[in-house]
Amino acid sequence: MSFEIILTCPKGLENLLAVEAATLGLQAPRELPASVQGMGSLETAYRLCLWSRLASRVLLVLSRFPVDSVEALYQGVRRVDFSEHLSANGRFLVDFSGQGAGIENSQFGALKVKDAVVDQFRETSGQRPSIDRQQPDLRLHLHLSRGQATLAIDLAGQSLHQRGWRLQQGAAPLKENLAAALLLRADWPRIAAEGGALADPMCGVATLLIEAALMAADCAPGLNREHWGFSAWLSHVPAIWQPLLEEAKERRASGLARPPLWIRGYEADPRLLAPARANIERAGVAHWVKVYQGDLSRFAPHPDQGQRALVVCNPPYGERLGEAKSLGFLYQHLGERLREHCLGWEAAVLTGNPELGKQMGMRSHKQYALYNGALPCKLLRFKVEPEYFYRENTKTAEAPATPLALSGGAQMFANRLRKNLKTLGSWAKREGIECYRLYDSDMPEYALALDIYRDWLHVQEYAPPASVDKTRAETRFAEALAAIPSVLNVTADKLVVKQRKRQRGLEQYQRKGQAGSFIEVTEGAVKLLVNLTDYLDSGLFLDHRPLRLRLAREAAGKRFLNLFCYTAAASVHVAKGGARSTTSVDMSKTYLDWAVRNFARNGLAGPHHLVQAEVMGWLAEDRGEYDLIFIDPPTFSNSKRMEGVFDVQRDHVRLIDLAMTRLAKGGVLYFSNNFRRFVLDKGLTQRYQVENITAQTLPADFARNRKIHQTHRFTAG
Template identity: 65%
Template sequence: MSDRFELFLTCPKGLEGLLIEEAVGLGLEEAREHTSAVRGMASMETAYRLCLWSRLANRVLLVLKRFPMKDAEDLYHGVLDIDWQDHMLADGTLAVEFSGHGSGIDNTHFGALKVKDAIVDKLRTPQGDRPSIDKLNPDLRIHLRLDRGEAILSLDLSGHSLHQRGYRLQQGAAPLKENLAAAILIRSGWPRIAAEGGALADPMCGVGTFLVEAGMIAADMAPNLRREQWGFTAWLGHVPALWKKLHEEAVERAAAGLAKPPLWIRGYEADPRLIQPGRNNVERAGLSEWIKIYQGEVATFEPRPDQNQKGLVICNPPYGERLGDEASLLYLYQNLGERLRQACLNWEAAVFTGAPDLGKRMGIRSHKQYSFWNGALPCKLLLIKVLPDQFVTGERRTPEQRQAEREQAAYDQTPDEPQERKFNKNGNPIKPTPAPAPVIEQPRLSEGGQMFANRLQKNLKAMSKWVKREGIDCYRVYDADMPEYAMAIDLYHDWVHVQEYAAPKSIDPEKASARMFDALAAIPQALNVDKSRVVVKRRERQSGTKQYERQAAQGKFNEVSEGGVKLLVNLTDYLDTGLFLDHRPMRMRIQKEAAGKRFLNLFCYTATASVHAAKGGARSTTSVDLSKTYLDWARRNLSLNGFSDKNRLEQGDVMAWLESSRDEYDLIFIDPPTFSNSKRMEGIFDVQRDQVQLIDLAMARLATGGVLYFSNNFRKFQLEENLTERYAVEEISAQTIDPDFARNTKIHRAWKITAR
């Protein structure tokens, strides 16, 4: 076998440039960069060293043969031509991986099968011995890459991917792979900072991947020092003595590194469930003396062991894939920026983010940005020097102004001089005017953010008298008043519910995103609410029952009040909250008219109208809906107000239920969906098409002298003329719009229908 081999080192997309630098430093020659790979020539010693020391590669592939192939037969004979007896025993185990397509092979499974057949046929003995397949822990892992008609057949020296260091047996919900974390650290300058004795802090450390990788770099530990099983362990070409020598050298280097005074490496994690798994990972890596993990929020973490210590703050904030995450992420980034400015002056910072626009909200300029991929997600690494001239929040001050402030602060800290007591004309002492309370400076808003905040405050002031007079606890304060800020904002007591309308395709997505973040920054200040109580959702054109489908699973309900009743809303789990604010006037009308009446609520949703009817003294209420989830919610709304007897909840398809019902009702309310195709109902409901049948069925259940209220929010809805010929129909839409929806009078339409 040759003394020099062709090697392929694979890596995550975006790491190729860093990997080629690392590989050349470890001895790779004639190195060339490929997509997600580096290629070069090396001795066996270098191949082993790459396996042991590469922090960035996924696999080290030793090329056995290159050959042209036009079809599957060429593939089979090209693999068969290798002296496989030099590589594995006839009764050994084998795994084959195949990548690429072409030359008549479009199925990777078929390609891998042809490679396996050739190896097995070559090694089959007269006694019937032959290699078997073991996909988990084979003696030999073979890889064939098909590239533009050329087959590259390789032996995988690494075995399991090199990113699997062995210390991380426990992980969080969305961890970084170890080699990606190492690449981010290297790109962030951690090897330089560590060599200078710098510190490292991760304020969102999860289970400690950044911390462990940083510790191994600082302590000169080979990342795969503790691995026991390699792809070359059972390979017949393996040179154990050479490997032993390199491994022992790495052990000695690690021992020497760990014997040095440990660097200050700290992690902070808000989720208490991740603290012990993180500590366990640190212990398995052998770095317990170097790394400590504490529970703590981003807004409170203190990275500095002392005033003179400098170092690197590094983190991978959440990406915000769940509904309602945008607001909390904005505030997370704002808090991170605030802590950097307050506690990490003269440090360096590295923020790895899947939302670069949020990175701009930290209030510090990044001096460099690098593109990476976390799996299929494009990400940016923002490198920051935490220096005052990089800050973009707060007022810019001249050196003279800063000196004046320091002098004033020094003066303020001197003991107060005795003050001469003053007396009024009656001889009573005049109390000194107390010093004004310190002003807590809010983050500065952008010009657009301030404009948006002004509009919110104007709306809030305009509605304040009405809200106070009517005793309203939840209402809409903004509904796309400014076209460039396309969202609806509702107040639910001391919570804010934001629905972002999807921007038209003609709008630049980056501008739309920037405006959204401007608005989110402005909302807490303008509405005087805690930023943790802002929930954001995106509202797009809905089809079917999508607006009623569960979007998250937090299960948190908030109690609000309206017209003397208490109602439960869920601001996080569904697109809608369980309370249609625009129907407030209709619910109040029902409450006033319900005394002594039998009330029927069709498509009842969470039965808020039924609660109002019960509050108004209804003799009974019946609420019908297809959803068990919403009927359970309705039951809780009724129970919350002490209404349980005489309040029926019926699960079923409304049309079928009406056809089978023989009861009479004095007051009926119908607020149907525009469209429904639930699996639990027969056929499809379309409000425009099915309105006549629905109203006729409901009117058949209406007692003499009774009233039916019909409402819906389908913008293009037209009431069928033949209904007006058979019933007394009065459109009351204008009477069912409160001031908070006055700007959007098409939010719904409503009719009062009685018998002629």
């Protein structure tokens, strides 16, 4: 018996899927948007479920019928005899897509299909099946388009990209069927058949590596799945399915018994190594695939001499503001590593920003349009051969392989960096400082801040005022970015670029990315975690370094209160300095979780309390007594967790008065803020002993910017 079968897939994979489906037995495959349609037996449908590396779902069509109203949809579904597919007390689920005939909402459409099925069973048996969203006995799919309904059974159940081996994923996961498409487009089956090797320099949780191994070892992608959409289907024929399953198991055993190919992955984030290795183990390819910790600067794969090889990777796309500028250096660095260590190889790079691909210094000989979810992408294929390299001074619309000569202004900027590095670098080394500001708009036309975090570089572009020509500002910033790597000898993967502008509304609290990359740095006697990628600020205010060290020196035996504590770096210093107790208050759970990690990094336990609360309200209710208080409030805050707004100029009097009621006799309160036009209320100087110690708290790396903060020392009058 022959059935109409529809295979769905990510947009852009239709042609590949049609070819694959034909090899698996689908007759007369026809490409449609995000799908392939054809005819085949039940055995063909089962084989497609088990072996398709590209399909998302395998739909076996039950009925097609015209729909011009909601009632027509209901009646069309009821004409199908569901007793052949589902028991009266079974469980089912309806997926609905499309619209028309008065049906504009997919939930409403699914509800009418469900009603038709349930009413049929009620009428014929007096019983009714129930809805199960987790693991139904039958999953129906109805698509409505141009007045035509197509009702089908989803034989896959869950999407076929869910192979059953990936339980953990990274921040930007690549679906398995898209990974398979990348490998097919990169001609990996040919390279594997010739005994070739494969490397991924940014492997994440090893999706590409595992798919490559499964292809090379002739392993059916569906063998790790525990449940299928047809498992409890009443028309399921185990006598057809079981031999296909046994054949696939035999082919897998035979394939994995062959000498393994050299398949290696490298990942800079150490937290992804355990999930990657767990995925590899579950997929059964641990003796084929190995992953190691290493950033792009260490990528130098060494398979057997003369072995054909493929480098395949899915680098970041540069969707965040300012990120594309720093990613240009990442792609440039990737191209350099390929040219230096992978000569004679092939490479395939998936990018959501083809302009970034031009930074690699090589001409792609093939490009394919794909979609990663809703994001349009390009797969760029390269032959790592000298004839495909851009040469210096070649006239081309694309980027040259070597950096362009610096303009006169950029050369002046580079010279300023060298001068700063000589003076501040020597100072930082002498003082044992790992994190410091190297440049801060020293040349007004190059308006950026440049911070060193150990061996990382954090560049923040100040948004130009409206009076400055936008194109000229962008040109100057690009010139600065061109000068930075050579002067500071930093690799692209250790360079982070952002744009700093005035934060409005809730912007100041919003996360900027999801990379989750924490770096451990040392400051004084403590270790602290910074994150350069996900937030506007890094988690460590560099200008407060002297004040944190001062607090640590004064902390022994003290009860310490840290208000607006952020990541509690000051509290960690004080705890390490011998404080009797610390209490740190902030509204942000994210920052308090960060604080927990900072305390743990230093092995600090004991009476160190973290409080999630709105500071003013908490102070009004707190009855504790503290010997040392530090307040570093925001200039402005309108967090949804607080009533009204906080304005440091308007509200600092009440804030300090509330805090001073909690200060023990002989105690000290330090108040600091970054509002450049801040003026301390004169009434405070009449009630308390106040000393402006700003000059004492400005570090050498912020000497050029004496308005970075103001700090006052309060004691009881």
